[in-house]
Amino acid sequence: MNEVIAMHRRAPGFHPGLMTDMYHPDSAYVSWRTGHNGLTTFDLYTRTAPFGGAYLLVAGLEAALEFVQAFRYTPEELKFLANIRDYDAAFLDELANLRFTGEILALPEGSIVFPNEPIMRITAPFREALLIEAGLLQAINLSTLIATKASRIVYAAEQGRPRRVAEFAFRRAQEPLTVARASYIGGCASTSLLNAAYEFRLPATGTVPHALIELFSTEEEAFEAISAAYNRYTLLLDTYDPRNAIHTAIAVALRSQETLGHTLAAVRLDSGDLVADSNYIREQLDRAGLENVRILASGDLDEWKISELLQAGAAIDSFGVGTTLGSGAGSIEQGVSGT
Amino acid sequence: MNEVIAMHRRAPGFHPGLMTDMYHPDSAYVSWRTGHNGLTTFDLYTRTAPFGGAYLLVAGLEAALEFVQAFRYTPEELKFLANIRDYDAAFLDELANLRFTGEILALPEGSIVFPNEPIMRITAPFREALLIEAGLLQAINLSTLIATKASRIVYAAEQGRPRRVAEFAFRRAQEPLTVARASYIGGCASTSLLNAAYEFRLPATGTVPHALIELFSTEEEAFEAISAAYNRYTLLLDTYDPRNAIHTAIAVALRSQETLGHTLAAVRLDSGDLVADSNYIREQLDRAGLENVRILASGDLDEWKISELLQAGAAIDSFGVGTTLGSGAGSIEQGVSGT
Structure with a gap:
């Protein structure tokens, strides 16, 4: 006879005396x-x-x-x-x-x-x-x-001027709450994980996932919806083609600024040639009078890649780091x- | 004014709705x-x-x-x-x-x-x-x-004949309860972590730490105390010199078998030349009529090192694996x- 075992636990119990x-x-x-x-x-x-x-x-x-x-x-x-x-x-x-x-x-x-x-x-x-x-x-x-990993990443990011590093490690972290807390001690400016923000009173930040852009029939429709929902918002540029997307983003940003008073705070690049694309995007933003819009980069970054990007002249203002931070990659x- | 903040939490709370x-x-x-x-x-x-x-x-x-x-x-x-x-x-x-x-x-x-x-x-x-x-x-x-890591390690250990792998990852694991459970699914025979054994009803096994040997003035005194405490026991050989220790272990084992009916189940090597030492030790054990005493090896092992040891002819019957298993080293x- 097969019996169905009911699941009743939410998470394994913590028994300090048995943590040995x-x-x-x-x-x-x-x-x-x-x-x-x-x-x-x-x-x-x-x-x-x-x-x-x-x-x-x-x-x-x-x-x-x-x-x-x-x-x-x-x-x-x-x-x-x-x-x-x-x-x-x-x-x-x-x-x-x-x-x-x-x-x-x-x-x-x-x-x-x-x-x-x-x-x-x-x-x-x-x-x-x-x-x-x-x-x-x-x-x-x-x-x-x-x-330690966080402090190395933040150090790499702050070459020349302060650049914020956001901890984005949740889905790749083995113990995400501890990772968020330790990353903050190591110098990260925020966590993406709400449970960690709630428990440790950390600043929570986030951007936009590709899934949200894909929810709409066009990228422009997605950008419009995001710009309408928040008075400060971020747009994600690399769902289709970032060099196309930046022009759509600028048009949406100027419109939403004028009609709603909503501000484009940052754009995010999550793939591609981060050096060339960030410089192209910076140029377009500046030309449109959007000098205050920050460029955030993410996507399999670590302290070495961040150093390389900045030394190669990438126009990046802040970084989101996930996997390598959450797993302590490199040790x-x-x-x-x-x- | 400095205020002392009282610590009241035991562990961060789990908020499923905020695990995002x-x-x-x-x-x-x-x-x-x-x-x-x-x-x-x-x-x-x-x-x-x-x-x-x-x-x-x-x-x-x-x-x-x-x-x-x-x-x-x-x-x-x-x-x-x-x-x-x-x-x-x-x-x-x-x-x-x-x-x-x-x-x-x-x-x-x-x-x-x-x-x-x-x-x-x-x-x-x-x-x-x-x-x-x-x-x-x-x-x-x-x-x-x-x-996946556990299954690779168990596969490497079972060349030719079944060899048990014990998960020893607690102090190096980022999330030790999950690691113990997943290691068991991956084919490990047991966990060393009592909290995991308790929560998931897994077999718990352990050996002897160096700290216990060092508690006594001589290795022989330590071996005697261990052999007196348990009717089946393991001795750790590499606190000082394993080739010396095996002779002490054999003498203690024969005595405790005769006087107390207690059995030396295994000896453990945690460092040194595992191939040469295990063969020397196997020989001494067999000569003393202790053919059933297993040799367990541990110490920074992974699937590659286990394969190498066995291919080089190491006389090892089971393995304890910690760091590489608990951290998913290699990915x-x-x-x-x-x-």
């Missing part, structure tokens, strides 16, 4: 049996900086400390442990009462740190230190990796190891 | 104003397979469907939207009542799929399809990437795009 590899409670048990539980210090640090760089930008402290504060075992969780391991009941009793009583020294979020410098130093009785080690590493690892080291 | 990029509600608003809301179909598929491979192993359907089922806007979330965008109130009323009414066709989790084959096909009124698109992509992207494409 099995060998940690196993080791804690050996420590408990043998009475070894002296004060232990472990440092979180890296041996090298990620992305072939020299530094890391520390982030993730908030999540790390929330994890430590929340760390405990519920009766349900202890029952689970008892089911999968043959621990002595008295050890489980100790776990039921275990809270972190140690000391944590850490660099503030947003600090620059170099390889072999401790990011965080934990001093606690051996079992406490052991049981929280992996959870702390996980919290610091990802955030520090992404904040599988993920930054941090503990000892 | 800002340009999606922005586009939905344009669609609402212009009355364009016809049935729309979009496919999730990939243009290429990740890791230079030919196929993908689909995973993430459960999280994707839970997201769609949970999709809605609470009054609090609508207030947030009204604060950051000047949407018409009637549009927000529509969002308040919006539920997914469309149709989703999808391949079952664990299916093999090739580039350009749809993994999932969504047909729904334009606004519904648009608002859930990025959240679906995010759910399928990560799980499919990791399941920043992350598998899936939508159209």
Whole structure:
């Protein structure tokens, strides 16, 4: 007989006491049996900086400390442990009462740190230190990796003058909320992900997707609809042909400015020859008296590509970066190891 | 004046209606104003397979469907939207009542799929399809990437005969719960992360960390303590020198078998020359009549390194894989795009 299993969960539960590899409670048990539980210090640090760089930008402290504060075992969780391991009941009793009583020294979020410098130093009785080690590493690892990547991208974008970088990583990020937060610490100006903007009070920005342009029979109709809906709006130029689209965009912008008082804030290029197209588009905008309209570029960018574009003279005022930022592309080291 | 801000959250909240990029509600608003809301179909598929491979192993359907089922806007979330965008109130009323009414066709989790084959096909009124698109992509992207990586690693490990692969990715994984679940779908035999074992009812396995060996004054004392604590146990050989450690391990194993009836199930190598050391260790174990003790290897392994080790004749019975599995190393494409 086939039974249909009803789905009832919305997302996996977060169980701080179980955010540990099995060998940690196993080791804690050996420590408990043998009475070894002296004060232990472990440092979180890296041996090298990620992305072939020299530094890391520390982030993730908030999540790390929330994890430590929340760390405990519920009766349900202890029952689970008892089911999968043959621990002595008295050890489980100790776990039921275990809270972190140690000391944590850490660099503030947003600090620059170099390889072999401790990011965080934990001093606690051996079992406490052991049981929280992996959870702390996980919290610091990802955030520090992404904040470092963001700072490199923002640095590349700000050659000569400030240029904003918007984090557009949601659909490509493995953990998009953490990515949005760490990207902001790393210098990004905004996130595209509303859940992150809501949770962390970050500025949310967005442009226009190709799907919206394609919803209308003509690009002009789409541009008209967008310009009518918002008093400041962005138009996406590369759904069909950006050099055609800029003329339509300018005509729409001038009309909507006059009839509705609505302002074209920016145009976006998401593909094509970003150097040549951005210069062509800048020229057309300036000729039409739209000197304040910014050109935003996106599409598989990273710190290296952004540097190249700007060195080649691209007329780009801001960047949207997704995949490489959200995945920490360019490093599988993920930054941090503990000892 | 500096104020200390109290930390009260344990983890960021999950708001399905806000798990979207800002340009999606922005586009939905344009669609609402212009009355364009016809049935729309979009496919999730990939243009290429990740890791230079030919196929993908689909995973993430459960999280994707839970997201769609949970999709809605609470009054609090609508207030947030009204604060950051000047949407018409009637549009927000529509969002308040919006539920997914469309149709989703999808391949079952664990299916093999090739580039350009749809993994999932969504047909729904334009606004519904648009608002859930990025959240679906995010759910399928990560799980499919990791399941595919896991299947490649398991395939590499099973040359000639079955060899178990344990997922050890927790501290290096960006989203460790999803990684554990997808790795299991991809063929891993177990996870080291207890939270994942608890939530998804997966087998949990673990070995011994270096920190436990270092807790004792001598390696022998550590091995004795471990062998006394568990009726089946694993010993870690490379804290100091594996070729020395195997002799200590054998002596401890024979003693604990005789006095306690406890069995050495496996030894683990986490560094060093895995080919030469594993063969030396196999020889010593066999000589001591411990033919059933398995040799587990770990330490920055991936499908390529596992293939090389086995082709070079390494005497390894199972593998623990962490970083490369948890980060989907070898692909920043992350598998899936939508159209």
